[in-house]
Amino acid sequence: xxxxxDMEINQKPFIIARPLGIDDxxxxxxxxxxxxxxxxxxxxxxxxVALATEFRKRPELVSGLSVMEIGSGLGxxxxxxxxxxxxxxxxxxxxxxxxxxxxxxxxxxxxxVKGKSGLGLGDDDHDAAADDDDNDDDDDDD
Numbered sequence: 001x002x003x004x005x006d007m008e009i010n011q012k013p014f015i016i017a018r019p020l021g022i023d024d025x026x027x028x029x030x031x032x033x034x035x036x037x038x039x040x041x042x043x044x045x046x047x048x049v050a051l052a053t054e055f056r057k058r059p060e061l062v063s064g065l066s067v068m069e070i071g072s073g074l075g076x077x078x079x080x081x082x083x084x085x086x087x088x089x090x091x092x093x094x095x096x097x098x099x100x101x102x103x104x105x106x107x108x109x110x111x112x113v114k115g116k117s118g119l120g121l122g123d124d125d126h127d128a129a130a131d132d133d134d135n136d137d138d139d140d141d142d
Contacts, residue, residue: 001019001020002017002018002019002020002100002101002104003017003018003019003020003021004016004017004104004108005017005018007044007049009049009052009053009056009076009080010052010053010056010057012056014052014076014080014109015105015108015109016044016074016076016101016105017074017101017102017104017105017108018042018074018101019042019097019101022039022042025039026039026042038095040073041071041072041073041074041093041095041097041098042073042074042098042101043073043074044074044076045073045076048073048074048076048077049076051076051077051080052076052077052079052080052081055077055080055081055083055084056080056083056084059084059085061084062081062084062085062086063084063085063086064085064086064087065081065086065087066086066087066088066089066090067081067082067086067088067089067090068089068090068091068092069089069090069091069092070092071092071093071094072091072092072093072098072099072102073093073098073102074098074101074102074105075089075091075098075099075101075102075105075106076105078090078091078102079091079102079105079106079109079111082106082111083109083110083111089106
């Protein structure tokens with residue numbers, strides 16, 4: 001189950017999806033002295049927000065280009081690149097849960113998404129693509 005959070009990127013609305021109750025789960029693990037490394041993806045990292053803000057200010061940086069966000073977490077940078085005109089945005093992470101959140105985030109921000117597993121980087125790696133083109137077929141009609 002997901003919960004949606006409103007934020008702004010360059011003074012424009014942006015919605016992110018995170019697992020319901022993730023903050024309580026992180027707090028419980030922290031209080032028990034557990035390993036928090038598995039939760040790094042669950043936050044809107046300042047660097048991701050800064051990059052997304054730059055894409056919003058200067059869409060020419062990504063317009064018409066394919067972008068890939070490796071270790072994407074919530075996918076804030078790549079999704080904003082796609083919103084600003086990137087031809088394709090691919091999100092890659094070793095965990096499936098952040099990619100599920102990123103897919104919901106992309107949909108909540110008006111993008112059509114295609115999810116797939118196994119980019120060839122390792123058996124446990126996953127990727128997701130965000131696309132606002134209604135045509136699922138990349139082949140020409142010739």
